[in-house]
Amino acid sequence: MNARPAAAQLSRQIYAQLKADISAFRFKPGDPLQELELAARYGGSRTPVREALTRLLDEGLVVRSGRGYAVTIFAPEDVRHLYEIREALEKMAVRLAIERASDGELALLTAEMEGHRPVIERDDIAAFNELDSAFHISIARLSANPLLEQEMQRLHDKVKIVRNRELSRHQGSFNAMADHRRILGAMLRRDVATAEAEMRYHVRSVVALYYGYQEPRPLNPTLDLPLPDWQPPLPGPPS
Amino acid sequence: MNARPAAAQLSRQIYAQLKADISAFRFKPGDPLQELELAARYGGSRTPVREALTRLLDEGLVVRSGRGYAVTIFAPEDVRHLYEIREALEKMAVRLAIERASDGELALLTAEMEGHRPVIERDDIAAFNELDSAFHISIARLSANPLLEQEMQRLHDKVKIVRNRELSRHQGSFNAMADHRRILGAMLRRDVATAEAEMRYHVRSVVALYYGYQEPRPLNPTLDLPLPDWQPPLPGPPS
DNA sequence: ATCGGTATTTCGGTATGCACAATCGGCCCG
DNA sequence: CGGGCCGATTGTGCATACCGAAATACCGAT
Numbered sequence: 187m188n189a190r191p192a193a194a195q196l197s198r199q200i201y202a203q204l205k206a207d208i209s210a211f212r213f214k215p216g217d218p219l220q221e222l223e224l225a226a227r228y229g230g231s232r233t234p235v236r237e238a239l240t241r242l243l244d245e246g247l248v249v250r251s252g253r254g255y256a257v258t259i260f261a262p263e264d265v266r267h268l269y270e271i272r273e274a275l276e277k278m279a280v281r282l283a284i285e286r287a288s289d290g291e292l293a294l295l296t297a298e299m300e301g302h303r304p305v306i307e308r309d310d311i312a313a314f315n316e317l318d319s320a321f322h323i324s325i326a327r328l329s330a331n332p333l334l335e336q337e338m339q340r341l342h343d344k345v346k347i348v349r350n351r352e353l354s355r356h357q358g359s360f361n362a363m364a365d366h367r368r369i370l371g372a373m374l375r376r377d378v379a380t381a382e383a384e385m386r387y388h389v390r391s392v393v394a395l396y397y398g399y400q401e402p403r404p405l406n407p408t409l410d411l412p413l414p415d416w417q418p419p420l421p422g423p424p425s
Numbered sequence: 426m427n428a429r430p431a432a433a434q435l436s437r438q439i440y441a442q443l444k445a446d447i448s449a450f451r452f453k454p455g456d457p458l459q460e461l462e463l464a465a466r467y468g469g470s471r472t473p474v475r476e477a478l479t480r481l482l483d484e485g486l487v488v489r490s491g492r493g494y495a496v497t498i499f500a501p502e503d504v505r506h507l508y509e510i511r512e513a514l515e516k517m518a519v520r521l522a523i524e525r526a527s528d529g530e531l532a533l534l535t536a537e538m539e540g541h542r543p544v545i546e547r548d549d550i551a552a553f554n555e556l557d558s559a560f561h562i563s564i565a566r567l568s569a570n571p572l573l574e575q576e577m578q579r580l581h582d583k584v585k586i587v588r589n590r591e592l593s594r595h596q597g598s599f600n601a602m603a604d605h606r607r608i609l610g611a612m613l614r615r616d617v618a619t620a621e622a623e624m625r626y627h628v629r630s631v632v633a634l635y636y637g638y639q640e641p642r643p644l645n646p647t648l649d650l651p652l653p654d655w656q657p658p659l660p661g662p663p664s
Numbered sequence: 665a666t667c668g669g670t671a672t673t674t675c676g677g678t679a680t681g682c683a684c685a686a687t688c689g690g691c692c693c694g
Numbered sequence: 695c696g697g698g699c700c701g702a703t704t705g706t707g708c709a710t711a712c713c714g715a716a717a718t719a720c721c722g723a724t
Contacts, residue, residue, distance in 0.1 A: 196708070221676070231709045232676085240479050246572075253676065253716060267572040274517035278509060333485075333506040435678075459705070470679045471706090492686055492706060666724090673718070680711080687704080694697085 197234035204228070204238050208247055208257055209346050210312075219248060219255040245340055247347070260348050266393060268348065272341055273389045276322060277382045279338060280369065282329035284378050291328055292374055298324060299366050306359045312350075314359045319346050321366055325373075349392065361391065436473035443467070443477050447486055447496055448585050449551070458487060458494040484579055486586070499587050505632060507587065511580055512628045515561060516621045518577060519608065521568035523617050530567055531613055537563060538605050545598045551589075553598045558585055560605055564612075588631065600630065 204224065207213050219239065221232045228235070239255055242248040249258045260268070287295075299321060305313050319342035326338035365388040372381035443463065446452050458478065460471045467474070478494055481487040488497045499507070526534075538560060544552050558581035565577035604627040611620035 220674095222674095233708055233710090236476070236676085237479050237707095240476050241483050244480050244483050253674090255676095264572070267570045270517060270521065270568075270570055271514070271573055271576060274513040275510070278513035282509065329509075331506045331509055333503070334510055337510060461705075472678055472680090475706090476677095492704085494706095668723085669721090671718100671720075674716085676713105676715090678711105678713080680709100682707105682709080684707080685705090687702105689702085690700090692697105692699080694695105 196230050197237040200224070200228045200230060200234050201238035201241055205242060205247065205343065208242070209343055211347075211350060213257050215257050215259040215347060217257045218251065219257065221255075245343065247343055258344075258347070260344070265348050268341070268344055269389055269393045272345065273386055275334065275337060275341060276325075276385045276389055279322075279326040279329045279331075279334055280373065280381045280385045281378050282331060282334070283325050284373050284376050284381055286330045287328040287373075292370075295321075295324055295328065296370060296374070299363070299370055302363055302366070306363055311359065314362075315346055315349055318349070318359075318362055318366075325369075362388070365391065434473075435469050436476040439463070439467045439469060439473050440477035440480055444481060444486065444582065447481070448582055450586075450589055452496050454496050454498040454586060456496045457490065458496065460494075484582065486582055497583075497586070499583070504587050507580070507583055508628055508632045511584065512625055514573065514576060514580060515564075515624045515628055518561075518565040518568045518570075518573055519612065519620045519624045520617050521570060521573070522564050523612050523615050523620055525569045526567040526612075531609075534560075534563055534567065535609060535613070538602070538609055541602055541605070545602055550598065553601075554585055554588055557588070557598075557601055557605075564608075601627070604630065 204213075204219075213219070221235050221239070224235045224239075225232050239248060243250070243255070247258055248255050250256075302314060302317050302321070305317060323335065323338050323342060326335040329335065365384065369381055369384045369388060372384055443452075443458075452458065460474050460478070463474045463478075464471050478487060482489070482494070486497055487494050489495075541553060541556050541560070544556060562574065562577050562581060565574040568574065604623065608620055608623045608627060611623055
């Protein structure tokens, strides 16, 4: 039961597991996290659990709550702050991706996005939540900036938590995929300005949805993408 | 020697101290960091030192080196990656600061910047290195986004390390202060586009300096700032 | 029954001990 | 003389014990 390869390190395992459990809402925002309880849950002593908690604390997924720890609750203010950072980083990511990604890489990204379609159609909100973040992280990967990709990853660890609450209506997923298509279309045309604008709109849409106030409006006219023209089916009447 | 107020926590103290020692180059990039040695240095056991190292590792100031730890060495590639993120965040910060800071707050920022002048004139590179980062963090504070301010803080923890090496010539400080004046001028005029452009130029200048290749050129014509017109003294001949 | 004070329990912060992995040096063999 | 094997050393990973503080529960007095 000891550490040999750095990958199989218990503290890293616990860190990854705990983060996954938080992202997947097996721990919900506000849930208390006790060292001993987590140690029992994941099998280990308090030491590696503490290390995991320290990291999660540093990354903002966990906060101090009284004498203990708890899963972070994102207030509307926090969401706005988070998404301002997100807007900055996503715009940079898409710009760099356009400048550096090969046509082949963009084709793979297109395929990835098309893979979201069946998930949306089967109304698997949780799965699409993951895929949505994965899509944005893929763009960051194409920016050929590992640090940016890492920051994007951490950002989306929080984004996934936030999105879960207010995005339980499918419309969110449909809108998101439509946004993704426009972003990708601009990327394929190597149109940095439009891609940045679309990304900005995409990010701000979520905040608008979350806050409830209206968003300026989309942006540019050109929507003739070299993509199979698929439109989201009409959303059913609100049940 | 035990924990009562959360602020006086030994592990936090050690974290802050170690980070300060790294930022101030009392530990240089590449220096090995041993748990026991650090425990002796800061007075404590390995446990709180481990916690501090875990956080620094997560933040990228420390890396694993073989079986141990070492202060991160930033390769030219890393610097480019770091500064791409910096460009994105600094532009967002200056934009939000313009939108949200009061005239009084901008006046305080002006005063802060003017305080840099004597430091530059007395050639205190290390001190200006700190003040330069502090200036940018002040802008982030005016963005009224605590998360962005925190990210800026972490970014500059790394920036300070990077800057130390290639910026040992004063010209860097002079140029930096001139850049700061132009950024601040645009902020006082509430000119978002120019401020972002100046910030972008400022950030890219450092990368250019670091990499050695030329930078596009400054940007806009308007340089009539409502600031005391002070020009950096002619730098002495390269000794 | 309620309030206040105290005892108890709980939980995190720190120190320490043990085990294992990696590294480096020396020694033996080719 | 050089290279590979092996052991001692070093330093981290994990577990556990101890301490003190804070929350809680209990109990007695009013």
